[in-house]
Amino acid sequence: MPINSAVKKVRFAALMLAGLIAAGARTAGAHHGFAVFDTTSQKTIVGIVKEFQWTNPHTWVWLDVTNDKGTVDTWGFEGMSPNFLGRRGWSRNTLKPGDKITVTYFALKDGSKGGAFLSFKRPNGEELSMWKGSPTEDN
Amino acid sequence: MVTRHMTRLGKLTRTAVILGLASFAFASASFAQEFKRPTPTAADWAALAKLPDFTGVWEISMGPAPSTSRIINPAIGVPSMRPPQISLTPEYAAKRQALLASAEQDNQSANCLPPGMPGIMSQPYPMEFLLTPGQVTIVIEAYSMVRHIYTDGRPLPEDPDPNFFGTSIGHWEGDTLVVESVGFSTQTEIEPHVPHSDKMRILETFRLVDPNTMSIETTVTDPEALTAPYVTNRFLKRHRSWTIAEYICEQNNRNFVDKSGKAGINLTPPSDASPAPKH
Numbered sequence: 544m545p546i547n548s549a550v551k552k553v554r555f556a557a558l559m560l561a562g563l564i565a566a567g568a569r570t571a572g573a574h575h576g577f578a579v580f581d582t583t584s585q586k587t588i589v590g591i592v593k594e595f596q597w598t599n600p601h602t603w604v605w606l607d608v609t610n611d612k613g614t615v616d617t618w619g620f621e622g623m624s625p626n627f628l629g630r631r632g633w634s635r636n637t638l639k640p641g642d643k644i645t646v647t648y649f650a651l652k653d654g655s656k657g658g659a660f661l662s663f664k665r666p667n668g669e670e671l672s673m674w675k676g677s678p679t680e681d682n
Numbered sequence: 683m684v685t686r687h688m689t690r691l692g693k694l695t696r697t698a699v700i701l702g703l704a705s706f707a708f709a710s711a712s713f714a715q716e717f718k719r720p721t722p723t724a725a726d727w728a729a730l731a732k733l734p735d736f737t738g739v740w741e742i743s744m745g746p747a748p749s750t751s752r753i754i755n756p757a758i759g760v761p762s763m764r765p766p767q768i769s770l771t772p773e774y775a776a777k778r779q780a781l782l783a784s785a786e787q788d789n790q791s792a793n794c795l796p797p798g799m800p801g802i803m804s805q806p807y808p809m810e811f812l813l814t815p816g817q818v819t820i821v822i823e824a825y826s827m828v829r830h831i832y833t834d835g836r837p838l839p840e841d842p843d844p845n846f847f848g849t850s851i852g853h854w855e856g857d858t859l860v861v862e863s864v865g866f867s868t869q870t871e872i873e874p875h876v877p878h879s880d881k882m883r884i885l886e887t888f889r890l891v892d893p894n895t896m897s898i899e900t901t902v903t904d905p906e907a908l909t910a911p912y913v914t915n916r917f918l919k920r921h922r923s924w925t926i927a928e929y930i931c932e933q934n935n936r937n938f939v940d941k942s943g944k945a946g947i948n949l950t951p952p953s954d955a956s957p958a959p960k961h
């Protein structure tokens with residue numbers, strides 16, 4: 544099966560990020576660094592969107608996940624700023640409460656229920672990453 | 683001087699001398715406040731049309747740079763130039779080592795304290811240039827900040843209050859805007875974990891390299907902290923359809939770095955009663 548271009552972007556991004564951190568490069572300009580996240584591997588999780596916060600300095604995807612005991616935990620995934628996403632194909636309506644999605648993320652090192660949001664996939668196959676593409680280049 | 687025997691004229695003179703000295707002292711510290719820009723004339727407004735077109739909203743892009751110097755930083759989502767080496771003096775190299783050794787996992791920007799100059803100019807968010815008589819104003823979307831560059835002929839202040847962006851004086855050399863900035867608080871850093879002294883000075887040159895690409899060369903000098911000027915180059919691309927969006931960092935900030943330097947994250951889900959976390 545051919546690799547979806549959105550997945551390719553996420554894999555490329557993750558490789559680059561891992562390389563940058565290994566080289567001790569600054570995360571130039573980011574609101575904060577990635578110290579709390581394990582960027583060495585990407586994880587996935589399935590859940591129902593509880594809320595999508597379209598806020599600065601980060602958007603947040605709150606995901607209700609059924610655990611192995613059959614009860615529900617709410618996980619929190621931190622995304623890029625709406626200022627950034629809004630110029631790259633996202634809007635505050637991209638994710639709605641009740642949406643079932645698979646989230647790809649960097650986990651929190653301390654094992655808390657959350658992480659750095661990388662991309663999501665819907666049951667119908669639609670995928671969207673934080674870095675959909677270049678911003679609009681119109682002049 | 684014995685007051686009891688002072689004549690009335692003597693007392694007045696003494697008061698005048700004291701007031702005169704006091705106002706002289708205040709004048710040098712607040713010199714920039716005393717410069718009064720003349721009212722712009724119609725000719726002043728018309729003269730702006732002869733300047734290079736810096737108007738509009740711009741954002742950092744790669745520009746005409748060799749590919750070996752490019753790095754893709756997914757933390758910010760846009761490509762950026764590999765930063766050059768910073769040559770610190772022994773004293774400041776030691777300060778930097780102390781900062782790194784204090785196990786600070788993150789910068790104060792995690793606590794929503796914006797970076798000062800020069801870092802505020804390399805954020806992955808757009809900025810808008812406004813040209814008015816005697817001034818260039820840069821509206822910076824990151825943290826909703828503003829820089830004022832005075833091009834009305836006022837001098838650089840001799841004793842500026844130290845602050846995050848310094849005091850900036852600019853002039854046009856042909857099609858290039860040349861800006862000098864002084865007066866930086868040591869609360870800020872040249873780059874994350876790279877300290878500077880209160881003697882830091884920044885020189886920037888802004889010019890169009892093509893109709894919709896602006897180059898900014900930034901030279902940081904600091905006789906106490908740097909053994910050589912720290913020069914960076916970046917390119918901005920213009921986006922005519924973009925507008926500057928609001929960026930209130932404390933709107934929903936769930937990140938923090940605490941006093942011990944440990945980075946953390948607040949995963950308490952929002953509720954109707956508390957959509958954003960209270961610190």
